[in-house]
Amino acid sequence: MEPYAHPITLEATDVGCDRAGIPVVRGVSFTLKPGRAIQLFGPNGSGKSSMLSMFAGLIPPTEGELAWHSDGDKRAKPFDGMTLFIGHETSVKLALTAKENLQFWTQLYGIEKPRRDERISQALELVGASHFSDIRTGRLSAGQRRRIDLARAAIADRPIWLLDEPAAAIDATGVAVIGRMIEKHLEQGGIAIVATHDELGSKFDRLELGR
Template sequence: MSPYRRAISLAAENAGCDRAGSAIVRGVTFSLAPGEGMQLFGPNGSGKSSLLSMFAGLVRPVEGALSWRIDGEAAAAAPEASLFFLGHDASVKPALTAEENLRFWAKASGGGDVGAALAAVDAVSFRHLRAGRLSAGQRRRVDLARALFGDREVWLLDEPTAAVDREGAKIIRKLIDDHLARGGIAIVATHDDLGDGFKRLELAR
């Protein structure tokens, strides 16, 4: 595995965000250096998805600040091309096969090895099936394979193992571990315990 081209870090200082005009998360403080991951804990409705949207630049902090650094230099935000955001809803197109979906995303990201991406998420056996016929867990794995295109150093993952079986969860965890080993950063909202290798941010409702 070759390292990422850029070293990107993220820090938050007393950051907060709202949802639908109401305060939901306040006082978030942490720092992530290249190669580090953080797990967001908390019950449903505690603001995990809202925080990920804030980190992705989809909503602005209502207080505090986010600080990005790229190769040691301060940046207003991580470049859009460096971000991979996996939300609740799968981005695969039901009428396309798993392979066609990944070919579309590879082209949109400037190129990538579709065969390697299919193999990385153990999707080779169903690559010719339309996504609408796949199980929810299979679609989730194909969706996550999009992160392998475009050399994206920052992964923001919202419940990546939702509807995924135990073997699929192992595959997804390996993808995240490999990403961190290349010097990426990852923020993962999940109810699964990712272990001591991840920083923890627990939210209360």
């Protein structure tokens, strides 16, 4: 298990974000160092997905400051090619099989050609999707499809994981798999911010929104 080549620290100072001009989140501060994770809690509409979009650089903070640190460099936006964002909506292409989706992602994430097949088999096995990997994903169950979404985390070699309800529609065995994937990612020196109501491990700091 290789440590990430460029460990990242994320510092948030009093950040807040608005949606359509309406304040959603206010006054969030933390420092997230390599090997640590934050679990976002909060009721529906409290701003968990909005926060993740903000950390992904998709919407700007309305107030406060985000600072990404890597190799002595500091930026207000995430460094290019460092973030894996798994949103709550599926990114699986339903006309393709799981294997074909993963083939696409290995190209997207710049995996060298000779290593692609091995990486795909490992990822499918990890998320327990090997036995349905040749079926068109439009014909799979919600939980099976979510497992394929999560395989993206095993394909991409990225130190920042932003996961929105990764365990939605996933059974207890699958939740344990997600916990282990995150644990391994943290051991490699990655960071993770995860919106979830599930218990995923002890390395998480808790951030409760909507209070």
